[in-house]
Amino acid sequence: MTKQEALMETREPNHAIAEEDRLRADLYDFLAVLLAAPPSDALLAKTASLSGDAETDLGTAVAALSRIAKHSKAPAVEREFNALFIGLGRGELLPYASYYLTGFLNEKPLAALRRDMAARGMTRAPNVYEPEDNIASLMEMMASLITGRFGKPASVAEQKTFFNKHIGPWAGHFFTDLEAAKNSVLYASVGAVGRVFMEIETEGFRMSAE
Template sequence: MTAEQAQTETIAQDAAPAIPQDEDRLRADLYNFLGLMLSGPPDEMLLEQVAGLAGDDTDLGTAINALAKIARLTKPAAAEREFNKLFIGLGRGELLPYASYYLTGFLNEKPLASLRQDMAARGMTRAENVYEPEDNIASLMEMMGALIAGRFGSASPLSDQKQFYNKHIGPWAGHFFSDLEAAKNSVLYAAVGAVGRVFMDIEAEGFRMSAEQSA
């Protein structure tokens, strides 16, 4: 699974993209970062960028600092071997990072069909040369980041972000990131899993609080 295979190509609307607020920009950046790390093994440049990350004293900042520390000790060849064992393997990798699998136990099931309907409604489509199912974790992270940042025209309102998250990401992504964190072949990706797990908790709580405030 290469970066090109895992990423979902997007089609922009005619409207000019809205500029997200600082907090939303950071959210979009983190979603896009997770999508990038999960779409393919990081090269030397990306590892150097990850190694330069610095977090604060929050749970998320602590997880980011741990990831940066491991990235400084990781060579591209080692990251590629780890990625292949986790997601490719001989026949299949240690993990199957698809919503359909996590929610039904099988690939290409109803969660994928539902996602495709919601993608079409938001102007998203898979690139012609991509054969990876759209409900893989890398593409979903990219889609969520794009909705927040307004890559399809205007930035999606919080209510739409919440709907997409609760339907396609929230029910399973936290479980996946926990599995990634605990996978026997995870070293660098254990730290990626920790960042993803904490971030998913933050997002779920943020959406819950927004619902209470609007009630």
């Protein structure tokens, strides 16, 4: 599996959305791909080509990720990915909502997510067995809601509901753990990008209610 889209059956979006929302969706998708599987040389090259605004926290984090990607090779990053997420029996981190919210896998947060997925026509691909509440899948789902990959684009209120229920309560903690993980090198910068992005999204959704 080299693309996160393998986790779910998707329809290509054909909707006009605001440029700001397109950029948000692109970042969610980018995080999804990086967290779904070890990046290829092509993805590392794409990551190395990114630039960020040094005057913003997110831009600074993206620029740092780009610098590390320039000096990273796919085999080394694959070993890093495996140590973080796979390991012998389990990796250093367990990137699942159920684990972060309850301390166990396959718990109520997964059941709640599956209900919301079914209501929106989201389905896991039949050849994929990883629980849907993993961070990569949730990043992809959020991008899909923004772009309308499963129908019309979700409203801000609908995005906020999904984010606050399935992502907001734990994703920031996961990305902070990823930054600090002993096996993180490239993925420490992925964690920084994710953490700052989750902070921006949380504040954006909070402001949307005012």
